[in-house]
Amino acid sequence: MVLNLILVAVVAFLFHQLIWKRRNWPAGPTPLPLIGNLLSLRSPAPGYEAFAKWTKKYGDIYTFWLGTRPYILVSSYEALKETFIKDGETYADKKPMAFQEAFRGGSYGVVETNGPFWREHRRFAIHQFRDFGVGKDRMEQRIMIEVEDIFRNCDKTLGDGVDLTDIFDRAIGNVINQMLFGYRFDETRADEFRTIRAFFNFNSGEFASFSMRVQFFLPWMGYIMPGPTILDRFKKYQKGFTEFFGTQIANHKNEIDFELEDNSDYVEAYLKEQRKREKEGDFESFSTKQLSNMVLDLWFAALMTTSNTMTWCFAYTLNYPDAQKKLHEELDRVIGSDRQITTADKPNLPYTNAYINEIQRTANLVPLNLLHMTTKDTVLKGYHIPKGTGVVAQISTVMYDDEVFPEPYVFNPDRFIDEEGKLKKVEQLVPFSVGKRQCLGEGLAKMELFLFVANFFNRYQIVPDASGAPEIDKAKLGGMHTKEFRAILKKRHGEL
Template structure:
């Protein structure tokens, strides 16, 4: 038998096994499950989902099947939650049951169920508790980190001055600026914007998350055993994430060689000291693999989400110059040209604060959030959800809930303003998730978004290479992650 015939026979065998287990599992799962469309063997409901806008597709399905329904992503059944009331009930009112992390094979290639973002049980509890405490020790949520953000914002402004009003793609400038803030906490240092290794890492980070959000990444998460054998761009995801992991390991090794236990310089030092303290404890969760996974997760989350928010925000302001002009008026009313924007300014700038909230709502950065799972057999809204079932809380259905936001599909800062022009909080504003798995960097992200955006608009007027009516602010892709379209920006000094 030649190699081609053997490969064909092998794939046929794999498909037969998948079909057998799919039929067996589908029959076994009959009972008081949520409703949902009839799946096809092996593919499940894949052909019924818009793979360039999964959140919207699931919201459309919820109109037929209700706010809680089942869907087969390949051979795996998942339960989908849509709407503010349902997601709040699951993730807050039943937090203990719904706080498990579901599987994502694309990320598991490097995280292996460790760290903070993709772990469960006691490992997750200890890593999250330690991470929150240590990040606070190094200034996150305090005055210290505000000063770091202010310094980085001024560095970004100076870099932008050098563009001299010419068109440029702001993607990696925002990545460098936001990454430098988290790097100063995790690695104890910032990087020059011209550092080639640093720029290469940010490019790999951007491309890996983009690929995870494409149909290739989705297929890998549904059929990891098969997709590993097939050619395609999905094979680059593991390589990109692996290279970033290698960089983290190199930074950890440097810290090990220069560690002063009495003077921790950054997050890595603090973790290494904790490892040494627990070295006699054979069941300790403080070991090298957890350190690597935790730092890797913080590094990626603290860079890509915020930089994409800023990039999307600038595109939206190019589309609506009248909104930008109102922000300029508020900035000029509150501060002088030589004033360094600070967090105290936010309470005096309700319109700017409303615009930032609307950017985060409209951009819908994580429309599905990372996968959840139920920790036990669960009765929820009259349905039975078996233990271990993966759950998809569609955050887009909260941020775009027409009951909570009067005009959800259009950009409107009025969603966060009261009748007197004051800032108005909304319970349904949860771009960082909610419940026990809420992003632990939420406070940092809010602070950075305000300080970076105000610092830029304090010194520049935005100008596009296209007429505002021709600017498309719909995402180029909206699945695990939402990405705005590529654009060029001109910054005209004020």
């Protein structure tokens, strides 16, 4: 009798998990009880092939389960336009993650917040970025200072194997740190940069394991998996972030001149707005804790996205020497010297732009995009989707769509060049995502990538060191990050 009851209970549980709970959602892969479809992303990692297979089988809108929660994946550009672009307000909210408030000390920042609070701080950040010259000559001049610093560091390593990521990371960090805190990490502050950079290594270091990726979406799994939980590990980094950003904010508070109208950096602008709000009796909307979380979000987005993209740039270049040769041929034909390349040269360098486009497409840094949720009840493909349902703009599938990008895993900049040799616009290239949550640092990242890539390859050729070209197959790498590799630099224009 007891065995029969247990059997009935097991069958009922499985029926509910595998069939009944899925009846009102768009068709999708069958989830495992409790953990959903996460294991499907493990082999092969990081999940591109699973998402591509499901798109072909179920269509461009299907249900993917994270634990016991359903998420609607939108995985074609046409579907993205109909949802996140044309109906952006419905998909503007971010799905809260279980550990984020514990890590941040509440609902703060611009990545994890929603509603009027999120909108106000996003608008404020965009406004300040524009004031600081993003997309204009003022920002270009700041980036060119870093280009010259890259040259100085690279010239010291000619003929030797060098870790280019290490050199470029400080340059990228300098750009965002100047915008946020008003100073760059020169040689006297190199140790300071290495300290803050180490805090951000959690994305590619100890948090890169499959166990940690599972806990990112299902924190409760940490209590049944061996080793520290994701919350335990985040606490260590939280202390580092809090101390670094807290010190910078405190220094600004001690030195700020509230009478000056112009702002030297983001923190100064924020503190002035905070003081203005507090005089009006508002002590919440522009709090110091929110400032600390804002600079965390802006630092992370600006450093990690551009840094990872540049690392993949060098990895693909070392694996595709013919593409580098074509890049050099265009630079020699159009530039023809070692002069600085500026954004004014951009329209005349179609292959260079195509090269950068293909780097962003093949790097494809987010196999599973940020988790959004619906702000109201809506209807998708005839299915009623309740308010608060998780929805994902699955841009990785769009950028690896083999109908738009034949042989999607092959690095081929020519796919962005038309028959007349001009740069071809391809809507499906969406590395900064789409919709209301599209990356607010897109303008800065695009300017950095063009100036860094064009100037670096105009000056240098890179070849693999004795260990050979780095592995670029993410399935073999098991994730989104390359293993450490070194390249040998050769100057292209003689002694300068």
